[in-house]
Amino acid sequence: MKKKYVLVGTGGRAEFFYGAMVRDFQETCSLVAFCDSNQTRLDYANKLLDEKYSVGKINTYTADRFDEMIETEKPDIVIVTSVDRTHHRYIIRAMELGCDVITEKPMTVDAEKTQAIIDAIERTGQQVRVTFNYRYAPHNTKIRELIRDGVIGEVNSVHFEWALDTQHGADYFRRWHRDKRNSGGLLVHKSTHHFDLVNFWLDTEPETVYATGGLRFYGKENAERRGETKFYQRAHGNEQAKDDPFAIDLEANDHLRSMYLEAEKEDGYQRDQSVFGDGINIEDTLGVVVTYKNKAILTYSLNAYLPWEGFQIAFNGSKGRIEVQVREQSYINSGGEKGDEGKLKEKVLRVLPMFGEPYEVEVEEKEGGHGGGDPELLNDLFGVPKEDEFNRAASHVDGAISILTGIAGNKSLQTGQAVRVEDLVDLKR
Missing domain, CATH: 3.30.360.10 (Dihydrodipicolinate Reductase; domain 2)
Incomplete structure (x- = not known):
């Protein structure tokens, strides 16, 4: 009998899981929905499902509709591949709503969030798997x-x-x-x-x-200490980045452009920040x-x-x-x-x-x-x-x-x- 899955966080690590499911495990898995804080990334993940894997598009939900997704889709398992600091939020809520969880490593980022997950597992009786490949x-x-x-x-x-x-x-x-x-x-x-x-x-x-x-x-201080003079906050649209071996060009890579550059309009996240910048x-x-x-x-x-x-x-x-x-x-x-x-x-x-x-x-x-x-x-x-x-x-x-x-x-x-x-x-x- 097939198990139903939803996936939260459609960034760079997500396709490792959902691509394998729709390509190699169709007899045991049914991927029914994506969830993310960014609709552009959701749409791009759906485009990959449709055009790269030829399995058709699935329902998408923004992060504020996570509970609605669980109630509507009724998954058995939630896959969590969001930003690390948000793992605990989705892991705990998924278990409270009756789902088991597969989470990308790290399970979470600090002791307080770790304790919250442990407490939720004891409280709900659900299971959490961590993917140590x-x-x-x-x-x-x-x-x-x-x-x-x-x-x-x-x-x-x-x-x-x-x-x-x-x-x-x-x-x-x-x-x-x-x-x-x-x-x-x-x-x-x-x-x-x-x-x-x-x-x-x-x-x-x-x-x-x-x-x-x-x-x-x-970091900027280390670059200044070494006498380097190129300082910029991000590579896109910056002349100094063109011959910088530490810069990446989002425009030149179809996957990076679609997943990140075109999604910036929603949340302002910049995937190509300078490794010698501030912050x-x-x-x-x-x-x-x-x-x-x-x-x-x-x-x-x-x-x-x-x-x-x-x-x-x-x-x-x-x-x-x-x-x-x-x-x-x-x-x-x-x-x-x-x-x-x-x-x-x-x-x-x-x-x-x-x-x-x-x-x-x-x-x-x-x-x-x-x-x-x-x-x-x-x-x-x-x-x-x-x-x-x-x-x-x-x-x-x-x-x-x-x-x-x-x-x-x-x-x-x-x-x-x-x-x-x-x-x-x-x-x-």
Whole structure:
């Protein structure tokens, strides 16, 4: 029997979900309505459904008509892909109206909103799923398998370095993410993926978090300090932006023009703000130390302006070491082909036994984003889930624990002190 879905927030991330539903899961899913604060974006999403996917248009509702949409369409599940700071609003109201929820990561952006979601789940008995596609990437699943099987014994420490380049990394400083009120900063919006992976790999939870860092590269003050002279607030219509490698041209990209430039008349949102303009209050350089309940420690760094995109990890165990290097295809959100996101360019997974010869572990990559992980996640969400020995489907508890590492990190940045995760939220388990 088909389940009925509605989707809230038709921006850059939405098509990953609704495109898959109408293309690959028509036997199990029925997409019945879109909801967004911007009618132009709603109309564009409907145009894509009609012209790109040939499934016809569906009903649209502005954000102030969310309750009306639920009452009229009677969906089983609400998909939430709106701006991060609004996730909790739609998640909670959907559950109060009797719907289950699938939400894009991060589940929300701060401890208060996290607690409100947890309380609503207990109050309503509804379910919330969080979409961690990185869990499903074959190399990440293989890491979990190696650690689970004791290949390097008990893991005592992890060093995890994530690199965002000057194309993808810069994009967070052009968009609404640049305001921490919207995104929780990169420690919440982006690092939630990485903190969830460590929880998944080690099968444990964070206990204490200490963070340091700041805005070191982007922003007007940093540009002035380096002696740069090009200052403008947005790229569109600005001559200085034409030869600026950090600028994007909304007019030159049909998708960006239709989704954002033509929608500006309704809400004034500018998708192409200068990464060296005013108004940025998130960090681009971050270091975090986490102690876990199993006594393992994590040293983590995130930099958003590097020459390459990807991550390097070392797991140090009682019987050896695992080293991982993954280089990913850089991309601009909504600015290119969907398959570009998480596409692998280079991957090395190496085991170094304590008393043996090092060896590389081959991992078969499949078609689709994140080495074939995206199709598996989508099937888990919308198809007939397969038996999964690794339990990669993420619950609201997984979603909460991952963001609480970043939320604790944000609090540590403010106070200069280590933060106990359990002091932030009552998960009611």
